[in-house]
Amino acid sequence: MEQPIRIGIAGHGNLGRGVEAALANNPDMQLVGIYTRRPPEQLKPLQAGTPVHAMETMSNHAGLIDVLILCGGSKEDLPQQGPVLAALFNTVDSFDTHARIPEYFAAVDAPALANSKTALISAGWDPGMFSINRVIGEALLPDGATYTFWGKGLSQGHSDAIRRVPGVAGGVQYTLPVQEAVDQVRSGVRPTLSTRQKHTRECFVVLQEGADAEAVRSAIVTMPHYFDEYETTVNFISAEELRRDHGAMPHGGFVIRSGNTSVGNAQVIEYSLKLDSNPEFTASVLVAYARAVHRMHKLGQYGAKTVFDVPPGLLSPKSAEQLRAEQL
Amino acid sequence: MEQPIRIGIAGHGNLGRGVEAALANNPDMQLVGIYTRRPPEQLKPLQAGTPVHAMETMSNHAGLIDVLILCGGSKEDLPQQGPVLAALFNTVDSFDTHARIPEYFAAVDAPALANSKTALISAGWDPGMFSINRVIGEALLPDGATYTFWGKGLSQGHSDAIRRVPGVAGGVQYTLPVQEAVDQVRSGVRPTLSTRQKHTRECFVVLQEGADAEAVRSAIVTMPHYFDEYETTVNFISAEELRRDHGAMPHGGFVIRSGNTSVGNAQVIEYSLKLDSNPEFTASVLVAYARAVHRMHKLGQYGAKTVFDVPPGLLSPKSAEQLRAEQL
Numbered sequence: 107m108e109q110p111i112r113i114g115i116a117g118h119g120n121l122g123r124g125v126e127a128a129l130a131n132n133p134d135m136q137l138v139g140i141y142t143r144r145p146p147e148q149l150k151p152l153q154a155g156t157p158v159h160a161m162e163t164m165s166n167h168a169g170l171i172d173v174l175i176l177c178g179g180s181k182e183d184l185p186q187q188g189p190v191l192a193a194l195f196n197t198v199d200s201f202d203t204h205a206r207i208p209e210y211f212a213a214v215d216a217p218a219l220a221n222s223k224t225a226l227i228s229a230g231w232d233p234g235m236f237s238i239n240r241v242i243g244e245a246l247l248p249d250g251a252t253y254t255f256w257g258k259g260l261s262q263g264h265s266d267a268i269r270r271v272p273g274v275a276g277g278v279q280y281t282l283p284v285q286e287a288v289d290q291v292r293s294g295v296r297p298t299l300s301t302r303q304k305h306t307r308e309c310f311v312v313l314q315e316g317a318d319a320e321a322v323r324s325a326i327v328t329m330p331h332y333f334d335e336y337e338t339t340v341n342f343i344s345a346e347e348l349r350r351d352h353g354a355m356p357h358g359g360f361v362i363r364s365g366n367t368s369v370g371n372a373q374v375i376e377y378s379l380k381l382d383s384n385p386e387f388t389a390s391v392l393v394a395y396a397r398a399v400h401r402m403h404k405l406g407q408y409g410a411k412t413v414f415d416v417p418p419g420l421l422s423p424k425s426a427e428q429l430r431a432e433q434l
Numbered sequence: 435m436e437q438p439i440r441i442g443i444a445g446h447g448n449l450g451r452g453v454e455a456a457l458a459n460n461p462d463m464q465l466v467g468i469y470t471r472r473p474p475e476q477l478k479p480l481q482a483g484t485p486v487h488a489m490e491t492m493s494n495h496a497g498l499i500d501v502l503i504l505c506g507g508s509k510e511d512l513p514q515q516g517p518v519l520a521a522l523f524n525t526v527d528s529f530d531t532h533a534r535i536p537e538y539f540a541a542v543d544a545p546a547l548a549n550s551k552t553a554l555i556s557a558g559w560d561p562g563m564f565s566i567n568r569v570i571g572e573a574l575l576p577d578g579a580t581y582t583f584w585g586k587g588l589s590q591g592h593s594d595a596i597r598r599v600p601g602v603a604g605g606v607q608y609t610l611p612v613q614e615a616v617d618q619v620r621s622g623v624r625p626t627l628s629t630r631q632k633h634t635r636e637c638f639v640v641l642q643e644g645a646d647a648e649a650v651r652s653a654i655v656t657m658p659h660y661f662d663e664y665e666t667t668v669n670f671i672s673a674e675e676l677r678r679d680h681g682a683m684p685h686g687g688f689v690i691r692s693g694n695t696s697v698g699n700a701q702v703i704e705y706s707l708k709l710d711s712n713p714e715f716t717a718s719v720l721v722a723y724a725r726a727v728h729r730m731h732k733l734g735q736y737g738a739k740t741v742f743d744v745p746p747g748l749l750s751p752k753s754a755e756q757l758r759a760e761q762l
Contacts, residue, residue, distance in 0.1 A: 124695065127695055127696045128695060131576040131577045131695075132576055204762065207758055207759070207762050208755070208758055208759050211758055228762055233762045235570075235574075235703075237761055237762045238746045240761045241746050241747065241749065241750050241757055241761050242563075242722075242746055242749055244750065244761075245722040245725075245749035245750045245751070246563075246715075246718050246719055246722050246749075247718060248459040248460055248751075249459045292708075294708070294710075367452065367455055367456060367459075367711060367714035367715060367717070367718050368455045368711070368714060370710070371710040371711040371714050372710050373707070373708070373709050373710060373711070373714070373715050373718075374707070374708040374709075375563075375705075375706075375707055376704075376705070376706045376707075376708075377703075377704070377705050377706075378703075378704045378705075378706075379701070379702070379703055379704075380620075380622070380701070380702040380704075381701050381702075382622075382698070382699040382700050382701060383695060383696070383699040383701070386695035386696060386699050386701070387574075387695060387701050389695070390574050390575060390695050390701075391574055394570075394573040394574050397573075412747075412754075412757075412758055412762055413746070413762075414745060414746050414747030414750075414754065414757050414758070414762070415745045415747055415754070416745055416746075417742060417743045417744055417745050418566045418569050418570055418741070418742050418744075418746075419569065419740075419742030419743055421569065421570055421573035421574075422569050422572065422573045422742075423573070423576075426740075426742065426743070427536070429569055429740075429742050430535055430536055430539055430740055430742070431535070431536050433565055433568045433569050433572075434532065434535050434556055434561045434565045434740055434741075434742070
């Protein structure tokens, strides 16, 4: 039996807790420590006995961790932490600000290369699994079109935006794919679809006492970038209903590549996810990629990497021989 | 502009013709020759002007071809050709006898390694894309179950079996997934499904003059391995109907991984294909992997490989920088 892969978790929000849960399903890995900015004694790990440390102590633990999974946010945490920690550890993160990926990649690549570390950025499902399917779909069907639909799913960013509207005490937003558009794409035609034709947005809002429902509704549906380009529905509910019915974090979606291999022959590839818990699934992706990072590091493949650089077999705990015999 | 990748095609059946069609959609590749066991002058390439050569001349052309795509069958052709040609060329093939893959891998690996060639075996969709999704699904959701459904699709092997039944003048067989089973799996429960519960088989048969329909039906539905474990329907049609309605080679199917990341949270991953032409899609996969093989060879990655060894980014004509900027 090989030594287990020693994993550290940096950050203990929804994603960090998801990584803890995922590690329990992967016996070839061992959680050696959780690092937090909160006072460590306040943090309750899933498994009693998991060591919890202050974030500042991490640099003393470099020799004890094979791969560090960064569970901070893409806005504030990762742009700071990613480059610093890639100089000390092999890392995996879920940086998901699509437009800033090239810049973040460069910022992580230099310290990782200089210190012979392997740093995989932007793992998860989008970016991540969806990205892989966009690239493979396009490579297999060059004469074609790619469509990404999201939902039904809770959007954290849009829920935050709702909660900033004056008069709103609480709320959540779900993104829904438009079924007619999905059906059309699945049929093998290649429609041109506007933003409004692909997704609708559904909001569940708790009003502050005395707030004007119509003013709140109007402020939401006209909000630039977030809602104005979409068909948006606003439902007013009680605080109790919000707690009871909207506490989960479901998400999902599909990537469809529709193309032709000759004039008469249409081919449709679809990859879809139906997730009860968005952060737990993202965490499971990070954990599988941590295994790949550990192996790539042992092979001397240093620097920043993305999911496009990782052979699928490296994600599996099974050997190449076993995979060929059992799963090819 | 880089030099185009010089591709050779060995064998010009449905798959070889599909590769020809696929190459027309990939401007970074150039078809430099088709090799056939038939008299070369009898072969009609899709593009007039494509050089056609006798199979025996291939060994004289080693320096002219970057990757040779083997389009022979898994039963007779590839076990002979694969090891011989992997000593002379970088190769890609679609060897699909699942049970014999480890043996075939070893037979190709030795000559490829000894001659510093890269030989990718068993590309296509199953084995191939479906295999990748089985491996990734299991890696992401270790607490789960994997289901592969095929169809609706024309099965070549089963159609051949029908045509060998006494009294049969012609026929085709379609494999169909059982919708209730698919729905149950998609819902996130993990049913135990027997062979009979997953697929049905539908046959369209042309009788020879004077043949006994009931005897033919009975011979088909009780045929061991091929039909006896399935719910099989036999429809009798005219030779004209067979020609008119059953000349295409549609296929497809889905790989579903259903798992839990924690007790309450089920996650479902589905990869599905809906193919108007099975051989043209398989050919498109071979062509994309030929690009990857060319790159892996340039990186010094010699020996036999499978789809599990290939980073997704190598399938795309785009650079790693472009993929990160546009498709991550």
